[in-house]
Amino acid sequence: MSKKRQVIRTKVMGFGMGVKSVIQIVEDEIDRDKKEPLYTYGPLIHNRLVIEKLHEKGVGEIEDPGEADGGAIVIRAHGIHPQKRKEFKEAGYRLVEGTCPRVLKSQQTVSEYSKKGWNIIIVGDKNHGEVRAIEGCAERFTTILTEEESAGVEVSGNTLVIAQTTLSEEEYERICRILLSRNPGIEIVRSICPATKQRQSSLKELIGKVQAVVVVGGKNSANTRRLYLTAKKTGIPCWHVEDVDELPDELGRYETIGITAGASTPDWVIDNIERAIEEL
Structure with missing residues (x-):
């Protein structure tokens, strides 16, 4: 019988404080008994799978007041330019604060x-x-x-x-x-979120314990790309994937595989990736 593949997660990974908070804010708005349309200011987070789920729930995304006829708009964790905030207010939108x-x-x-x-x-x-x-x-x-x-x-x-x-x-x-x-x-100003450094440090600690690394997160996520580059610089085989269907067949060569994830990656995506790797 072949040895079971071992998947090891970094100690710090996935949703950051600001992302977790704004996701909950949007979920609460969806659950409210309301008649107004709901939007987010641009893509809520840098994760295609999460955005698709929000679209399925009727949440739109706009970046200018003229793109819709009013409603509620959730400000994403990245924040909003003060002038743009003023424009939405003057256009009659109900602004829901989600800035980190x-x-x-x-x-x-x-x-x-x-x-x-x-x-x-x-x-x-x-x-x-x-x-x-x-x-x-x-x-x-x-x-x-x-x-x-x-x-x-x-x-x-x-x-x-x-x-x-x-x-x-x-x-x-x-x-x-x-x-x-x-x-x-x-x-x-020491403005960098401590979790950013913790994700990097946690990944470096993991690399010495595994044969390959999978970095999970949106392709347009800057902090996820930095995690991938950190792994790549060490020379360890590594891949940056958004979803299960992007896992390469060559991962099957390795018995011990590490996983980390960017700040915009939800737990359910990480769980799906882990199960898929174990079943390779």
Whole structure:
């Protein structure tokens, strides 16, 4: 009889605090006895399977008030640009707050320092919803993502540096060191969610115990991609999958396989992947 395949999960994985909260908020809105249509501001989270389930329950998604004729709109964990929030309110929508508390804090911090005339450097993906929401609170800002960009950005005078909450802490530290070398007086905000670092550390700990790794999560999820790249850099065989049908046949060669998942990956998806790997 062949030896049963062992699947080992990382100690920290799956839904983050903000994502878990906003999913529950939407579920509560679905269950309410209401006559108004329900929308989310853009895709609620970076996970195709979750979005499909919400669509099946009648939840739409819009990014501009003119895309619908009013109703309730849940602000996703990434937050919303203040101007866009104002537009939805003025159009008569009922706004349901789902912004992650850490993102709200980042917005409040940037707004406070901007009003004092400080220059703001945002470290993150300029195309990410959270970064756009934070940018909306700044009067004078630059958004960077790489060490190369940090070497050329303006850092004179009073400068505040703040990061996208799901950024790799190692990346942020490297960029901050460069900025500090250019202006020792900059103020750095430790805005990265602790769970982001814990997922990375937990994965690194797991890699030494398994023969291969499967990273579960949306293909458009930045923190999931970073987990995959972390595994890939070690040289261990690894795959980034969204669903069971993406599991490669070659996984069947390995007896001990590790699983981790990004912040937008629900437990039921992780469970399905684990069962499928065991049955290979």
